[in-house]
Amino acid sequence: MPHKVKGVVSRAKGAPVELTDIVVPDPGPGEVVVGVQACGVCHTDLHYREGAVNDEFPFLLGHEAAGTVESVGEGVVDLAPGDFVVLAWRAPCGTCRSCRRGRPWYCFGSLNAAQVMTLEDGTPLSPALGIGAFAEKTVVAAGQAVPVDPAAAPEPAGLIGCGIMAGFGAAVNTGNVQRGDTVAVFGCGGVGDAAIAGAALAGAGKVIAVDLDPRKLEWAGDFGATDVVNASEQDPVEAVKELTGGLGVDVAIEAVGHPKVLEQAFYSRDLAGTLVQVGVPDPTMRIDLPMLEFFGRGGALKPSWYGDCLPTRDFPILIDLYRSGRLDLDRFVSETISLEEVEEAFGKMQKGEVLRSVVVI
Ligand SMILES: NC(=O)c1ccc[n+]([C@@H]2O[C@H](COP(=O)([O-])OP(=O)(O)OC[C@H]3O[C@@H](n4cnc5c(N)ncnc54)[C@H](O)[C@@H]3O)[C@@H](O)[C@H]2O)c1
Ligand SMILES: [Zn+2]
Ligand SMILES: [Zn+2]
Numbered sequence: 001m002p003h004k005v006k007g008v009v010s011r012a013k014g015a016p017v018e019l020t021d022i023v024v025p026d027p028g029p030g031e032v033v034v035g036v037q038a039c040g041v042c043h044t045d046l047h048y049r050e051g052a053v054n055d056e057f058p059f060l061l062g063h064e065a066a067g068t069v070e071s072v073g074e075g076v077v078d079l080a081p082g083d084f085v086v087l088a089w090r091a092p093c094g095t096c097r098s099c100r101r102g103r104p105w106y107c108f109g110s111l112n113a114a115q116v117m118t119l120e121d122g123t124p125l126s127p128a129l130g131i132g133a134f135a136e137k138t139v140v141a142a143g144q145a146v147p148v149d150p151a152a153a154p155e156p157a158g159l160i161g162c163g164i165m166a167g168f169g170a171a172v173n174t175g176n177v178q179r180g181d182t183v184a185v186f187g188c189g190g191v192g193d194a195a196i197a198g199a200a201l202a203g204a205g206k207v208i209a210v211d212l213d214p215r216k217l218e219w220a221g222d223f224g225a226t227d228v229v230n231a232s233e234q235d236p237v238e239a240v241k242e243l244t245g246g247l248g249v250d251v252a253i254e255a256v257g258h259p260k261v262l263e264q265a266f267y268s269r270d271l272a273g274t275l276v277q278v279g280v281p282d283p284t285m286r287i288d289l290p291m292l293e294f295f296g297r298g299g300a301l302k303p304s305w306y307g308d309c310l311p312t313r314d315f316p317i318l319i320d321l322y323r324s325g326r327l328d329l330d331r332f333v334s335e336t337i338s339l340e341e342v343e344e345a346f347g348k349m350q351k352g353e354v355l356r357s358v359v360v361i
Contacts, residue, residue: 167194169307200224
């Protein structure tokens with residue numbers, strides 16, 4: 001029987017989100033219904049509300065979640081009610097051209113539930129990143145529900161479902177940070193700080209945090225930044241060069257989603273350095289670079305979707321790092337809130353007051 005539950009819906013571009021009744025169907029074949037326990041507020045949710053992702057309103061927001069499996073659809077054999085899971089927005093299909101070539105972390109046909117969640121009047125909802133977890137329950141493809149050690153609390157665990165994985169993977173997978181590398185991370189929100197933590201764990205010699213907000217720079221130190229640059233007070237390219245003997249960094253990570261910042265990260269690299277873009281641009285943004293600089297500096301420019309992660313491989317690894325005290329996921333949880341407070345949490349995010357507000361259900 002379909003369930004009527006509360007969910008946070010974005011009905012129109014720029015309008016405040018609403019907590020309203022939604023209908024979650026029973027799981028279809030290959031699907032599961034998950035009782036959401038915690039879900040972080042990511043900047044991408046705000047991008048959806050601002051119409052910067054697409055126009056498929058109304059959206060059911062929320063996509064950084066942990067919870068327990070409540071019911072499983074036909075053919076689901078590897079999950080059972082009661083399993084503790086983190087939801088993933090990549091569930092490799094196994095059949096696309098990337099999966100077939102043995103690169104499931106790039107899957108081009110990632111699975112989502114075919115069942116549609118709706119408003120009470122039957123209006124279909126677009127779940128953010130195919131998840132929609134600012135809700136008491138959500139329906140997802142079984143492959144999106146990744147079992148992890150239930151000893152981890154849902155608030156920190158859920159965060160690995162998006163921002164932490166995206167940032168950590170941007171450094172470790174996409175940027176391939178190696179022992180002794182120099183790294184600069186532009187933008188020290190939840191995503192950027194996870195990139196800092198990933199770079200530090202990979203053994204980077206120097207991890208330079210760049211932000212406009214002194215509070216964010218102070219927090220970046222807790223995740224392993226060795227140096228900080230306040231880009232509102234100094235030219236960040238010059239500052240990064242100064243901190244690296246005039247050379248620039250081996251890996252520069254853009255975790256803001258702004259063309260100016262991408263350009264700064266581009267010029268902050270040493271020769272043959274790698275630029276990783278993890279910040280999400282809006283459709284109006286453009287970059288204009290001298291082709292000679294692109295060619296003459298060598299190296300690589302690499303967008304990173306979800307930190308090039310394979311959730312079934314990487315989520316348990318991050319939870320193990322957390323449980324053994326090597327990755328402080330609790331430090332990302334700035335506050336816990338209720339479903340009613342998501343709109344307020346967007347304001348706090350924009351003012352730089354939090355790394356992550358986490359909805360607890
Ligand atoms: N690629 C992916 O898979 C993926 C996944 C999750 C989030 N994201 C994106 O990553 C970006 C960051 O997300 P978040 O949740 O950490 O956001 P956030 O709002 O918490 O953090 C952004 C940070 O950037 C800083 N900033 C803003 N302008 C700056 C500038 N000019 N120079 C330096 N720093 C600046 C802010 O002070 C803030 O600390 C967003 O664009 C989000 O959509 C991408
Ligand atoms: Zn695939
Ligand atoms: Zn996200």
